[in-house]
Amino acid sequence: MATDKELSDFLENVERRAFKQAVYAVRKDESALDIVQDAMIKLAEKYGDKPAAELPLLFQRILQNTIHDYFRREKVRNTWVSLFSSMGGDTDGAEDFDLLESYTPEEGSQAAESGADKLEREQILNIIDEEIQKLPPRQREAFLMRYWEDMDVAETAAAMGCSVGSVKTHCSRATHTLAIALKAKGIDL
Numbered sequence: 218m219a220t221d222k223e224l225s226d227f228l229e230n231v232e233r234r235a236f237k238q239a240v241y242a243v244r245k246d247e248s249a250l251d252i253v254q255d256a257m258i259k260l261a262e263k264y265g266d267k268p269a270a271e272l273p274l275l276f277q278r279i280l281q282n283t284i285h286d287y288f289r290r291e292k293v294r295n296t297w298v299s300l301f302s303s304m305g306g307d308t309d310g311a312e313d314f315d316l317l318e319s320y321t322p323e324e325g326s327q328a329a330e331s332g333a334d335k336l337e338r339e340q341i342l343n344i345i346d347e348e349i350q351k352l353p354p355r356q357r358e359a360f361l362m363r364y365w366e367d368m369d370v371a372e373t374a375a376a377m378g379c380s381v382g383s384v385k386t387h388c389s390r391a392t393h394t395l396a397i398a399l400k401a402k403g404i405d406l
Contacts, residue, residue: 219269227272228257234367235280242284252287256280341404348398352391359387360395 219227232253239249256279264275349357355377362373363384374381399405 218266219272221265223269224261224265224272227269227276228261231273231276232257235276237367238280239284243287248287252283253280256283259283344402344404345395345399348395351398352394356387356391356394359384360391363388 235253235256236249239252240246243249243252256276259279260272260276264272264279267275349360352360358377359373362368362376363370368376370381370384374384377384
């Protein structure tokens, strides 16, 4: 069972990464803060009695579910807002009203993204994932800790049990290898 101190320390350590992950998903700082706060409260209320080792995986699942809930709420909210705004004061022709014809998603939201754009983004992410998996284990480990987990060089070095210089070398080699592999596949990032 995780103690209150362990739970508090875990939440403090994961807060910044969770916020960045939520901002990346929803593109709104205020909404991302709400999502992270909701996820932390759910973890503390429902899973605070779990062992400390289980907290990271539980929190990630809760965070992802909270992000999905946000998108569901936004979709419903946007549907109703556009429904009411399109109806205005004109009740004539209400039988011909088609919500899908009048719905316009917010610019920059995932709903505004075309199917082709979504497919292209998904394919690019799959290619990047494949190339990351091809990296040597130490380079992959350093790359993921630094750029996915957003750990600084010293934290990464401590976690990997090596020097700061080794982390920098592993990251440099990984990014160089990835850049060459992705460029060969026509992806310029």
